[in-house]
Amino acid sequence: MGDLLGNLEAYIRTLPKVDVRVALAQASLAGDPPMRADAEATQADRDLFEDEKVCAHQVGVPTAGGFTCFMDGMQRPRGPIYINSPVPILYGYIAAVIRTRGSDKKMRTLPGFHVVDEALYLPKKIAQQHGIEISGVTVVDTGDVDAIEHPLALAQAAHDKISTVRGRLESKIASEWVSRPPCDGWLLVDGSLQADYGEADIAGVTKSHSTQYLTWEEQQVALALKPGERSSAFVPIVKGGRRPVCSWYLRMHPSEGKDPYFGLIRVEIPRSSRALDMVDEISRWLLAERAPLSLPDSRWDKMIYPIRDCELYMKSLAPSHTSLDAQLMRLSAIAASE
Amino acid sequence: MQNDTLPIGRVVATEAKPSTAYSFSFWTADDSKVGIGTLVVVRTENVEVFGVVVEGFGFTDLGSPLHDYIGSEGDPNTEPPTLRPEIKLYSAAVLRVEPEEPLQPVPVGPVYLADDVAVARALRMDAYVGKSEIPVGLYQNGDLLSPVYLDSEFLLGPEAAHLNITGVSGLATKTSSIEFVLQSIFSHFREDVAVVCFNVKGCDMLFLDFPASPPEEYKYKQLYIDNNIQEIPVEDIEKYDKLNTPCQPFEKVYYYAPYKFDRLNLNTLRTHPDLIGSVKPLSWGLQDILEYTEVVLNRDDVDAKADALIQYIRQRVVGQISKVGEQECEVRNFQHLNAWFDAVLREMEESNRTEWKTHHYATIRKVFNRLTNLSTRYEGLISPDEYSSDLPWGTFEDRGVYVIDVAKLDAQAQDLVFTRVVSKLREHLEAGNLGVKHVIVVVDELNKYAPSDGQESYLKQTLLDISERGRYLGLVLFSAQQFRSQVHKRVVGNSATCLYGRMDMDELATPGYQVLTSATKEKLATLSKGQLMIRHPHFNQPIFVKFPRPNVLRGPDGIKMFPPADDLPLDEAVYRNLCTLNPDLSRNEIKDIVASADDDEETKRAMHVTLQRRPDDPVAYFRNSIKKKANIAATPDAAPVVIQSVDHDVDPFERI
Numbered sequence: 001m002g003d004l005l006g007n008l009e010a011y012i013r014t015l016p017k018v019d020v021r022v023a024l025a026q027a028s029l030a031g032d033p034p035m036r037a038d039a040e041a042t043q044a045d046r047d048l049f050e051d052e053k054v055c056a057h058q059v060g061v062p063t064a065g066g067f068t069c070f071m072d073g074m075q076r077p078r079g080p081i082y083i084n085s086p087v088p089i090l091y092g093y094i095a096a097v098i099r100t101r102g103s104d105k106k107m108r109t110l111p112g113f114h115v116v117d118e119a120l121y122l123p124k125k126i127a128q129q130h131g132i133e134i135s136g137v138t139v140v141d142t143g144d145v146d147a148i149e150h151p152l153a154l155a156q157a158a159h160d161k162i163s164t165v166r167g168r169l170e171s172k173i174a175s176e177w178v179s180r181p182p183c184d185g186w187l188l189v190d191g192s193l194q195a196d197y198g199e200a201d202i203a204g205v206t207k208s209h210s211t212q213y214l215t216w217e218e219q220q221v222a223l224a225l226k227p228g229e230r231s232s233a234f235v236p237i238v239k240g241g242r243r244p245v246c247s248w249y250l251r252m253h254p255s256e257g258k259d260p261y262f263g264l265i266r267v268e269i270p271r272s273s274r275a276l277d278m279v280d281e282i283s284r285w286l287l288a289e290r291a292p293l294s295l296p297d298s299r300w301d302k303m304i305y306p307i308r309d310c311e312l313y314m315k316s317l318a319p320s321h322t323s324l325d326a327q328l329m330r331l332s333a334i335a336a337s338e
Numbered sequence: 339m340q341n342d343t344l345p346i347g348r349v350v351a352t353e354a355k356p357s358t359a360y361s362f363s364f365w366t367a368d369d370s371k372v373g374i375g376t377l378v379v380v381r382t383e384n385v386e387v388f389g390v391v392v393e394g395f396g397f398t399d400l401g402s403p404l405h406d407y408i409g410s411e412g413d414p415n416t417e418p419p420t421l422r423p424e425i426k427l428y429s430a431a432v433l434r435v436e437p438e439e440p441l442q443p444v445p446v447g448p449v450y451l452a453d454d455v456a457v458a459r460a461l462r463m464d465a466y467v468g469k470s471e472i473p474v475g476l477y478q479n480g481d482l483l484s485p486v487y488l489d490s491e492f493l494l495g496p497e498a499a500h501l502n503i504t505g506v507s508g509l510a511t512k513t514s515s516i517e518f519v520l521q522s523i524f525s526h527f528r529e530d531v532a533v534v535c536f537n538v539k540g541c542d543m544l545f546l547d548f549p550a551s552p553p554e555e556y557k558y559k560q561l562y563i564d565n566n567i568q569e570i571p572v573e574d575i576e577k578y579d580k581l582n583t584p585c586q587p588f589e590k591v592y593y594y595a596p597y598k599f600d601r602l603n604l605n606t607l608r609t610h611p612d613l614i615g616s617v618k619p620l621s622w623g624l625q626d627i628l629e630y631t632e633v634v635l636n637r638d639d640v641d642a643k644a645d646a647l648i649q650y651i652r653q654r655v656v657g658q659i660s661k662v663g664e665q666e667c668e669v670r671n672f673q674h675l676n677a678w679f680d681a682v683l684r685e686m687e688e689s690n691r692t693e694w695k696t697h698h699y700a701t702i703r704k705v706f707n708r709l710t711n712l713s714t715r716y717e718g719l720i721s722p723d724e725y726s727s728d729l730p731w732g733t734f735e736d737r738g739v740y741v742i743d744v745a746k747l748d749a750q751a752q753d754l755v756f757t758r759v760v761s762k763l764r765e766h767l768e769a770g771n772l773g774v775k776h777v778i779v780v781v782d783e784l785n786k787y788a789p790s791d792g793q794e795s796y797l798k799q800t801l802l803d804i805s806e807r808g809r810y811l812g813l814v815l816f817s818a819q820q821f822r823s824q825v826h827k828r829v830v831g832n833s834a835t836c837l838y839g840r841m842d843m844d845e846l847a848t849p850g851y852q853v854l855t856s857a858t859k860e861k862l863a864t865l866s867k868g869q870l871m872i873r874h875p876h877f878n879q880p881i882f883v884k885f886p887r888p889n890v891l892r893g894p895d896g897i898k899m900f901p902p903a904d905d906l907p908l909d910e911a912v913y914r915n916l917c918t919l920n921p922d923l924s925r926n927e928i929k930d931i932v933a934s935a936d937d938d939e940e941t942k943r944a945m946h947v948t949l950q951r952r953p954d955d956p957v958a959y960f961r962n963s964i965k966k967k968a969n970i971a972a973t974p975d976a977a978p979v980v981i982q983s984v985d986h987d988v989d990p991f992e993r994i
Contacts, residue, residue: 292409293406312399
C-alpha cells in the first residue's frame with residue numbers, strides 16, 4: 001500500500017490557504033458500507049434455458065471437489081474530504097484476491113492474484129472549477145456521469161465509482177485466471193460473472209436478490225425451493241441484452257420460518273455448450289461447500305466458507321478504519337495548526 | 339524443515355491483549371517447533387527482546403461449537419471441503435531486553451528461535467559463563483540443544499545458595515538430577531568441595547561409586563550383563579559432551595553406617611561381601627553425643643534442672659578425673675557413667691542427703707535413667723564403650739562424597755545423626771579446619787524432616803539453620819521432596835535454585851505455584867524422566883531443561899548385582915571387621931581367639947578397641963584386649979571406673 005494520504009497531506013501543506021474538513025462515516029456492522037446496487041430492487045427479464053416453465057429440480061447428493069479457486073473483492077471508502085471547497089473527495093481502497101484450496105484443504109493465496117488499488121475519487125472538472133488540482137496522488141475522476149452539483153450527489157457518485165473500479169479489478173484478475181488457469185478445477189467468484197468467459201471453468205454466486213429476473217409466478221417456485229433443490233436454468237436479460245451466462249437459483253439451507261431468501265443463492269456459469277450438463281453437478285459442489293459454516297458472518301446462509309476466507313484475507317491486509325480515520329483527522333488538523 | 343535464521347512467528351498486539359514490557363504474544367507457522375518453555379527472540383531494528391513461552395493457544399474462526407455441529411449436520415464423519423485456518427498463538431514472558439533502558443512494551447516484529455548464544459544472553463548466563471558456571475542441563479529449542487548453566491556463586495555461595503528439588507516419586511528424577519548436578523559441580527567448580535549425603539531411604543545412594551555403563555575391562559562387567567543393567571543411552575552421552583562434563587561415577591565415595599543392635603553387622607543394604615569392606619561404622623561414644631543430649635532425650639525430660647546436671651557432667655565429669663565423695667572417678671564411656679551415677683547415688687543415700695552439688699536426688703535419678711538408657715535405645719549408633727568411628731573431621735577430601743546410611747534408623751536416631759553431623763560440619767567450617775571450604779549436604783524426604791507443620795525438632799532446626807546461615811560458611815543444602823508445599827517455608831524459601839521434576843496436579847494446585855501459568859503447570863504435570871524446570875536467581879522465568887542420566891548404578895540395580903548379605907555370626911563378623919585393618923588376616927586364627935573368649939560382649943568390645951586403635955598387628959592387639967579383660971587388668975584403652983578413697987574434706991565442685 002502506498003502512502004496516498006501522506007502525499008495528500010503534503011499537497012495540502014503546499015496550499016496557501018487551507019480549510020480542510022473531513023466527514024468520518026461510521027463503519028457498518030459488516031465492516032464496510034454496502035453498495036447502492038445491493039439495496040435497490042430492480043426487475044429484469046430472462047429466457048428459460050431448460051424446461052418450458054420454471055420448476056424445481058433435485059440436484060442430488062452433495063459432492064466436493066469441483067472448486068479449487070475462489071475469488072472475492074472488497075472496497076473500503078473513507079471520507080468525504082473537503083479541501084477549500086464543498087467538492088467531496090473520497091478515499092477508496094479496493095482489493096481483489098483469488099485463493100486456492102490445496103489437497104490439505106487449506107486456503108492459500110494464488111501467487112500474483114492479490115491486487116489492491118488506492119486512490120482519491122472526485123469529479124475532476126468540478127474540482128478544477130473550485131481550484132482543486134491535486135498532484136502527487138492517484139486520482140480517479142467520478143465526473144463521467146451527469147451528476148448534479150450537490151455534495152451528497154457527488155459523494156454518491158464517488159461511492160458508485162469505487163464499486164465500479166472494484167468490479168473491474170475483480171473482472172481483471174478473473175480474466176487473468178481464465179486466460180492461464182494456474183491449477184485444475186473451477187474458479188468460484190463472489191457475485192455475477194462480469195464478462196463472457198466462453199468455455200472457461202468459472203462460476204459466480206450472487207447472494208443478493210435485488211435484481212429479479214423471474215416473473216412473479218416463477219419467483220414463487222424459486223422461493224419455495226427446498227434445500228438441495230434448484231430452479232430451472234435461465235439466461236438473464238438486462239436492459240434488453242442477453243447476458244452470456246446460464247443462471248439458476250439454488251437453496252442451500254432450509255428457510256422454514258425464515259426470510260424466503262434465506263439460504264437462496266443465484267448461480268452463474270458461462271453459457272457454453274456444456275453449461276446445461278454442468279448445472280446439477282455445480283449445484284452439488286456448492287451444496288458440499290455448506291460446511292464449514294461461514295458464521296459468525298451475518299450472510300452465512302448464502303456465503304460459502306472459502307469466500308469468507310478470501311474476505312478475511314483481504315481485510316487483514318487492508319488499512320483499518322481506525323488508521324484511515326486517524327490519517328484523515330490529521331488532514332483536518334492542518335488548518336487548525338496554520 | 340525450518341531454517342534457523344528465518345523467523346518462526348510474528349508478535350501480535352491487540353487492544354484486548356496488548357504487549358507489555360514483560361509479556362507479549364506471537365503466532366507461529368503450523369509446523370514451528372515452539373512449545374511451552376521455548377526461548378524466543380524478537381528482533382527489530384532498535385531492540386532485542388528475549389522471552390520464554392509460558393502459554394499457548396490454538397483456535398479457529400469458529401464462533402461457537404454449535405456452528406461446527408450445524409455445519410457438519412451433527413455427523414462427526416463429515417469432512418468439510420475446507421479447513422478453517424487454525425492459529426497457534428503463544429504468550430511469552432520477557433526474560434531480557436537489550437538495550438535495557440528505556441523499558442518499553444515489546445514491539446511488533448519477527449520472532450526467532452533462540453540459538454546457543456541467544457540462550458546464554460536470554461538467561462543472563464553471559465555474565466558468569468567462563469567464571470563460575472555449573473552446567474545443569476540442556477535447553478531444547480527445536481532441534482537445537484543449548485547448555486544451561488547455574489552460577490556457582492548463587493548455588494554454593496556466597497551470593498546465594500542451596501538447591502531444592504520437587505517431584506513425584508518413582509521417576510528417579512530427584513535423585514538422578516542431584517547426582518548429575520553434583521557431578522557437574524565436581525568437574526566445573528573452581529574451589530574445593532565435598533558432599534555429605536544422607537541416604538534416608540532404601541538404597542538410593544549406596545552405589546555412587548559404580549558406573550551405570552561399565553567400561554570394557556571393568557571388574558564386574560559380566561555381572562552387569564548377567565543382571566541386564568540398562569546402560570546410559572548414546573543420546574545421554576552426547577549430552578555429557580555438550581555439557582563438557584565427564585560421564586562417570588563418583589571417584590571418591592566413603593560410606594558410613596551404624597551397627598545393628600548386635601554391634602557387629604552394619605545396619606545398611608551395602609553388606610555384600612565385595613562391598614562391606616568399603617563401609618565404615620558410624621559409632622559414637624559418650625563424649626561424642628553428650629553435647630547433643632537435648633536431641634537424644636525427650637524434650638520433656640530435659641527441664642532446667644536436668645539440663646544443669648547434664649552440663650555439669652559434660653564439663654566436670656566426662657573425660658577427666660572427678661571425685662564423688664572420697665572416690666576418684668574417670669568417666670570415658672557409658673559403663674563408666676553408670677558407675678559414676680552409682681557412686682553419687684550411693685553417697686547420697688549413705689549420707690542421707692537429698693542434694694548433691696545442689697542437684698536434687700530426684701533430678702540425678704532421672705538423668706541417670708535417661709542417660710544410661712541411651713546406649714540401649716540407640717544401640718548400634720551409640721557405643722556403650724568408648725569406641726568411636728566417625729567422619730574424618732579435619733581431613734575431608736576435595737571432591738569426596740561421604741554417604742551416611744541412616745535409612746534403617748528410627749526417627750530419633752536419624753535426628754541425632756543429622757544434628758550432630760551438621761553441627762560438626764558447621765563447627766569445622768567456621769574454624770576453617772574441615773579440609774574443604776565447601777560442603778554440600780544432601781537430604782531427601784524433606785517433607786518428613788522439615789515439614790511445614792508439626793512439632794519442632796532439632797533436625798528441622800538444623801535444616802533451617804543451614805538454609806539461613808549456611809551460605810556464609812560454605813555449608814550448602816541440596817534437598818529433595820515430593821511435596822514442596824509441605825516443607826517449611828524458610829527452608830525452601832532460602833533455596834536460591836529450585837528444580838522441579840514431574841509434579842502432582844494436587845501439589846500444583848497449592849498456593850506456592852500460583853506464579854506459574856496453567857500451561858507451565860500442565861507441562862510440569864507431564865514431564866518425562868530427565869526433564870526439569872529450573873528457577874535460578876539469574877533466570878527471571880522458569881526454564882525447562884533436559885539432563886543426562888547420571889552414570890551411577892541405580893540403587894535397585896546395585897541391590898540386584900550385590901544382594902545384601904545375611905547377618906554374620908560373631909566369629910565371622912569379627913574376622914570381616916578386622917580385615918578392614920588388614921585383609922590378609924587368618925580367618926582361623928581370629929575364630930580361635932573368639933572361641934577362647936568367655937564373653938561375647940567382651941569380644942565385641944575387644945574388636946571395637948582394635949578397630950579404633952588400628953594397631954600394626956591387629957590380631958595380637960585383639961588377642962591381648964581379650965586376655966587383659968580376662969585377667970581384669972585395667973588398661974588405658976578399656977579402663978573401668980576407678981574408685982579410690984579420697985579426702986572427704988576436699989570438694990572439687992564446691993564453687994558450683
